[in-house]
Amino acid sequence: MSGRVVVLRPEPGASATAQLARRFGLAPIVIPLFAIEPVAWEAPDPADFDGLLLTSASAVRMAGDQLNALRGLPVHAVGEATAEAAREADLEVVTVGNAGIDALLDSLPFDLKLLHLCGEDRREPSGARQVITPVVVYRAKAIDAPDLSAIEGAVVLVHSPRAGRRLSELVRERGSVAIAAISAAAAKAGGTGWERIEAADAPNDEALLALAARLCNKPPPQ
Numbered sequence: 001m002s003g004r005v006v007v008l009r010p011e012p013g014a015s016a017t018a019q020l021a022r023r024f025g026l027a028p029i030v031i032p033l034f035a036i037e038p039v040a041w042e043a044p045d046p047a048d049f050d051g052l053l054l055t056s057a058s059a060v061r062m063a064g065d066q067l068n069a070l071r072g073l074p075v076h077a078v079g080e081a082t083a084e085a086a087r088e089a090d091l092e093v094v095t096v097g098n099a100g101i102d103a104l105l106d107s108l109p110f111d112l113k114l115l116h117l118c119g120e121d122r123r124e125p126s127g128a129r130q131v132i133t134p135v136v137v138y139r140a141k142a143i144d145a146p147d148l149s150a151i152e153g154a155v156v157l158v159h160s161p162r163a164g165r166r167l168s169e170l171v172r173e174r175g176s177v178a179i180a181a182i183s184a185a186a187a188k189a190g191g192t193g194w195e196r197i198e199a200a201d202a203p204n205d206e207a208l209l210a211l212a213a214r215l216c217n218k219p220p221p222q
Contacts, residue, residue: 004027005027005028005180005212006028007030008031008159009034014030020209021212026209026212033146033170034140035143036138036141042066043066044133046070050114054085055101055118059082063089071090073115075095076097076108077104078104079204083096101125120136152177155215155216156177157209158186160182163186167190174193174194175194178197180211182203182204196215
């Protein structure tokens with residue numbers, strides 16, 4: 001592989017991934033498949049919840065003024081990028097995970113009532129013992145006819161099952177393209193026929209880009 005990696009995720013996450021990719025000695029090309037847009041919502045009574053569950057920085061950025069009513073709730077964030085967005089919004093982050101939503105919930109008390117600010121397309125937690133109330137605050141709208149000509153001979157980063165499905169719909173000539181997926185579910189959604197398709201060891205950008213560097217035969221960063 002050439003060292004080129006194609007970043008499909010929406011902005012502003014795409015630029016953050018591209019910046020990290022350069023640390024791995026990779027040459028990122030940003031081609032978002034989706035654009036993030038807010039959804040109208042009303043904040044429920046914060047007294048009904050023990051905390052906020054945040055699994056995407058986009059939920060914080062798209063939440064708007066309704067978020068003000070929830071500032072007293074402690075935040076449990078799925079990863080550092082989401083936690084940083086919450087801190088920038090003056091929310092109190094008390095837990096930061098690093099291995100996905102299921103591992104985060106396993107680390108929390110089982111009797112919590114959590115308000116999950118989320119997107120329209122989301123994965124339900126597996127076997128959660130907390131009471132979780134999802135409220136949709138944003139959607140990822142598919143971009144019509146993105147120019148994917150640059151993926152030939154590159155490693156494509158797939159950050160979600162939805163991105164994998166969309167990529168599979170758009171690309172027919174796959175034999176020269178490798179897929180680095182953030183999870184086994186994202187890899188499966190990408191379908192077959194690619195030069196290679198592998199899932200990262202952990203659901204975060206560090207692990208995903210380490211996989212991409214390996215697929216490109218690049219040494220890890222020092």
